[in-house]
Amino acid sequence: MDKISWRNVVSGGLLAGFVANLLQFTANNLYLRAEWIAVGAPWNRGTNPTFSHVALAVMTFAGGILAVFMYAMMRLWLRPGPRTAAIAGLTFWVSAWLYAVLIWTLSGGLPTVPMKLWATHLGTYLVVAIVQTEVGAWMYKPSNSTPSGAGFTAQSTGVTA
Numbered sequence: 793m794d795k796i797s798w799r800n801v802v803s804g805g806l807l808a809g810f811v812a813n814l815l816q817f818t819a820n821n822l823y824l825r826a827e828w829i830a831v832g833a834p835w836n837r838g839t840n841p842t843f844s845h846v847a848l849a850v851m852t853f854a855g856g857i858l859a860v861f862m863y864a865m866m867r868l869w870l871r872p873g874p875r876t877a878a879i880a881g882l883t884f885w886v887s888a889w890l891y892a893v894l895i896w897t898l899s900g901g902l903p904t905v906p907m908k909l910w911a912t913h914l915g916t917y918l919v920v921a922i923v924q925t926e927v928g929a930w931m932y933k934p935s936n937s938t939p940s941g942a943g944f945t946a947q948s949t950g951v952t953a
Contacts (some may be wrong), residue, residue, distance in 0.1 A: 796864045797935035802857055808928030809881025813849050814924050815920045859884040859921065860928035867934075875924060881925030882918070889917045895910070 820828065862879035870876040893914060 794869075795935045796861075796913075797933065800932045800934075801861050801864050803856025804928035804931035805860040806853060807856070807931050808860055808924040809853030811927045812856055812920050812924040813852045815923065816848075816852060817935070818914045818918075819920070824909070824912065827906075827912075831905050831909065844949050855884070855888055856924055856928060859925040861934055863925055863929045864932060865935070872929075874929070877926045877929035880929070881922035884925060885918050885921035889921065890914060 859881060863877050864882055866880050866883075867875050870879065893910060
């Protein structure tokens, strides 16, 4: 069985985080900017937006590493490739985005955010999560690579030749 290459998880995760930061910046500044400004206006208390942006960028890099780690774990049981990466991206999105937004919304964190904006935001981040995981999975290679088939051989399946 293949072993997880932590160096490749981190390097693939950093690439995935870079792609996610780029996509999120594009989505939030070109596509959703006006909506977020309108929603956030009541809470504008002079916070330091630079710190917030840096913190979010660092968290996005960490999320990229987590997404690639999920892919590395899933590829041990599923076949490596784009389908497994998409499943890992969906799993990452559910655990990191959907769950957090639902808890935040249900607890009253941002009661004035329109449902349409939440749906657009979550849909956009679903695409971002899958794309970032696909990119990170493309870069990830296990520490002892085997031919296609995710490490299955005739001996490991009990089939004799």
